[in-house]
Amino acid sequence: xxxxxxxxxxxxxxxxxxxxxxxxxxxxxxxxxxxxxxxxxxxxxxxxxxxxxxxxxxxxxxxxxxxxxxxxxxxxxxxxxxxxxxxxxxxxxxxxxxxxxxxxxxxxxxxxxxxxxxxxxxxxxxxxxxxxxxxxxxxxxxxxxxxxxxxxxxxxxxxxxxxxxxxxxxxxxxxxxxxxxxxxxxxxxxxxxxxxxxxxxxxxxxxxxxxxxxxxxxxxxxxxxxxxxx
Amino acid sequence: xxxxxxxxxxxxxxxxxxxxxxxxxxxxxxxxxxxxxxxxxxxxxxxxxxxxxxxxxxxxxxxxxxxxxxxxxxxxxxxxxxxxxxxxxxxxxxxxxxxxxxxxxxxxxxxxxxxxxxxxxxxxxxxxxxxxxxxxxxxxxxxxxxxxxxxxxxxxxxxxxxxxxxxxxxxxxxxxxxxxxxxxxxxxxxxxxxxxxxxxxxxxxxxxxxxxxxxxxxxxxxxxxxxxxxxxxxxxxxxxxxxxxxxxxxxxxxxxxxxxxxxxxxxxxxxxxxxxxxxxxxxxxxxxxxxxxxxxxxxxxxxxxxxxxxxxxxxxxxxxxxxxxxxxxxxxxxxxxxxxxxxxxxxxxxxxxxxxxxxxxxxxxxxxxxxxxxxxxxxxxxxxxxxxxxxxxxxxxxxxxxxxxxxxxxxxxxxxxxxxx
Numbered sequence: 001x002x003x004x005x006x007x008x009x010x011x012x013x014x015x016x017x018x019x020x021x022x023x024x025x026x027x028x029x030x031x032x033x034x035x036x037x038x039x040x041x042x043x044x045x046x047x048x049x050x051x052x053x054x055x056x057x058x059x060x061x062x063x064x065x066x067x068x069x070x071x072x073x074x075x076x077x078x079x080x081x082x083x084x085x086x087x088x089x090x091x092x093x094x095x096x097x098x099x100x101x102x103x104x105x106x107x108x109x110x111x112x113x114x115x116x117x118x119x120x121x122x123x124x125x126x127x128x129x130x131x132x133x134x135x136x137x138x139x140x141x142x143x144x145x146x147x148x149x150x151x152x153x154x155x156x157x158x159x160x161x162x163x164x165x166x167x168x169x170x171x172x173x174x175x176x177x178x179x180x181x182x183x184x185x186x187x188x189x190x191x192x193x194x195x196x197x198x199x200x201x202x203x204x205x206x207x208x209x210x211x212x213x214x215x216x217x218x219x220x221x222x223x224x225x226x227x228x229x230x
Numbered sequence: 231x232x233x234x235x236x237x238x239x240x241x242x243x244x245x246x247x248x249x250x251x252x253x254x255x256x257x258x259x260x261x262x263x264x265x266x267x268x269x270x271x272x273x274x275x276x277x278x279x280x281x282x283x284x285x286x287x288x289x290x291x292x293x294x295x296x297x298x299x300x301x302x303x304x305x306x307x308x309x310x311x312x313x314x315x316x317x318x319x320x321x322x323x324x325x326x327x328x329x330x331x332x333x334x335x336x337x338x339x340x341x342x343x344x345x346x347x348x349x350x351x352x353x354x355x356x357x358x359x360x361x362x363x364x365x366x367x368x369x370x371x372x373x374x375x376x377x378x379x380x381x382x383x384x385x386x387x388x389x390x391x392x393x394x395x396x397x398x399x400x401x402x403x404x405x406x407x408x409x410x411x412x413x414x415x416x417x418x419x420x421x422x423x424x425x426x427x428x429x430x431x432x433x434x435x436x437x438x439x440x441x442x443x444x445x446x447x448x449x450x451x452x453x454x455x456x457x458x459x460x461x462x463x464x465x466x467x468x469x470x471x472x473x474x475x476x477x478x479x480x481x482x483x484x485x486x487x488x489x490x491x492x493x494x495x496x497x498x499x500x501x502x503x504x505x506x507x508x509x510x511x512x513x514x515x516x517x518x519x520x521x522x523x524x525x526x527x528x529x530x531x532x533x534x535x536x537x538x539x540x541x542x543x544x545x546x547x548x549x550x551x552x553x554x555x556x557x558x559x560x561x562x563x564x565x566x567x568x569x570x571x572x573x574x575x576x577x578x579x580x581x582x583x584x585x586x587x588x589x590x591x592x593x594x595x596x597x598x599x600x601x602x603x604x605x606x607x608x609x610x611x612x613x614x615x616x617x618x619x620x621x622x623x624x625x626x627x628x629x630x631x632x633x634x635x636x637x638x639x640x641x642x643x644x645x646x647x648x649x650x651x
Contacts, residue, residue, distance in 0.1 A: 001467070001514075001516055002386055002425055002469055002516075004423070004424065004425030004469070004516075005424070005425035005426060005516030005518070006425075006516055006517075007513060007517055007520055007521075011255050011256070012252065012521070014251075014255060015248055015251040015252035015255055016248065018251045018255075019247045019251050022247055022251075022583070022586065023243075023244070023579070023583070026578075026579040026582040026583050026586070027579050029577075029582055030577065030578030030581075033577045033578070037573060040573065081571070084571065084574065085571070085573050088573070092576065146553075146557055149554055149558065150557055153557075153558040154558075157561070204557070205557065205558050205559065
């Protein structure tokens with residue numbers, strides 16, 4: 001055979017080895033970046049702990065002038081951001097990943113705390129901001145996915161209520177109590193608790209708009225804070 | 231957690247990176263300039279220009295082609311130019327006859343028989359030791375013959391290929407073709423190092439006349455006569471040489487329709503010819519048999535896979551979006567409103583590897599630009615190609631495979647070519 005046509009096995013082996021090394025480097029860099037994300041999430045968790053604690057202290061300290069000085073919007077926004085990031089982590093590591101499960105469990109506690117606080121502000125300051133506790137599961141519940149879509153969309157158009165999403169299969173005492181109290185069962189998911197009233201099964205957008213009187217609230221809010229809607 | 235999409239990306243990156251690394255190693259392995267220009271080695275060369283209806287613009291394209299040959303550095307006494315009129319219905323023949331004063335021979339078919347027949351007719355009348363075809367829409371640089379001819383000092387070399395590029399690409403389609411041709415120049419540069427060029431394009435590939443005399447002329451029943459000839463040379467165990475810095479320019483097709491039907495013919499012809507010469511897929515034929523041809527086939531399969539996966543994902547996402555619209559109604563607000571959180575950007579191997587691959591391929595293109603002494607810019611074509619070819623290229627492949635499986639015939643010039651024997 002003409003020498004140039006001859007197969008140099010060593011070159012093929014070298015190419016394979018270098019390719020595998022590049023893959024390995026890619027995996028290491030990717031893994032490193034994700035590790036940092038987990039760290040970032042833990043530090044975010046710390047922030048929210050401080051945030052919620054300070055809010056509670058404010059809540060207890062200024063009993064007299066509670067309604068004037070209580071501003072929960074940054075707390076709410078940070079909670080929502082953690083929620084989005086957690087959803088993303090679920091996508092990266094899967095629902096089953098123990099780190100994700102732990103973070104979600106902790107997140108659900110933060111939500112319960114926020115919910116209680118908001119409820120109290122509602123009662124003491126005669127606000128009536130709607131509070132929705134949303135029970136769902138990632139495990140074989142198509143309607144839950146749809147319900148999630150509807151709630152996200154609803155908030156985008158009417159940012160006038162709070163949603164607290166609770167994964168049914170998480171196991172902690174606070175959640176267990178809530179499930180017991182509202183009679184939440186797996187086969188009846190998704191379930192919404194709207195201002196104490198329990199709604200089983202998928203709720204479409206229009207019925208939620210009506211139930212929460214969102215059109216009226218939107219009109220009022222637009223009149224009161226026109227700068228928010230420019 | 232690896233999804234199907236991850237697996238597809240990994241597979242593509244693995245094949246892409248492996249071939250790239252292998253190419254890089256081939257470039258880096260020491261090789262010397264094999265053939266020096268030689269004033270004494272000057273065999274006679276015959277160039278055949280097949281033409282059909284070149285009358286528009288007063289034969290401007292033909293004039294450029296012939297003049298580039300007349301102006302070339304090769305001794306005139308050793309250069310024979312033959313124009314073959316393939317039954318043109320306009321005044322092409324008269325235009326061609328004007329060049330007789332320069333010693334150009336003119337042959338003519340009364341009725342069009344197709345390009346391959348025309349080139350074969352010219353080759354039968356050619357008196358040169360080396361022959362080449364040159365389309366009437368192409369032209370050569372003056373030193374091309376001086377660079378190509380010395381290859382034939384090696385008795386094993388049966389053909390020598392120049393770099394074929396698009397001249398002055400303007401439209402989007404031409405930019406895409408520019409990059410397509412440049413990639414081919416790069417790949418042929420590598421294949422040449424491995425003694426494994428599967429395709430010596432019809433545009434100005436010099437062929438030893440004695441090979442044609444011994445093994446037959448271009449197969450007029452093949453829709454890719456150049457590929458068929460190249461495979462025949464490989465099959466006989468000879469070498470096809472490549473001279474990267476010898477430049478021939480062509481204009482490329484103008485319309486999308488012509489673009490698709492040209493690739494349909496090339497790709498379908500590739501399938502047919504590779505099946506015909508499938509015995510080449512064997513270590514006996516060196517790097518061609520164990521690497522170049524298998525990788526081409528793997529690429530075709532991957533292209534198919536990616537195409538159908540992309541289409542499926544498109545439909546999947548569309549149906550999901552429609553379902554979402556069904557649930558919450560349509561609103562422009564939902565489409566245009568998004569917030570950016572860097573945390574939500576995934577950087578892992580499925581983003582890192584394609585990124586690496588992208589830059590490796592771009593650097594290959596700069597390498598080949600330098601080696602092939604190319605003056606035109608390559609960045610615009612590179613992006614035009616990467617933006618569009620994954621779709622239009624694979625669309626052409628899907629069509630080609632469909633034509634092949636359905637046994638539909640393909641039209642080229644005046645002839646229909648069967649995709650099944």
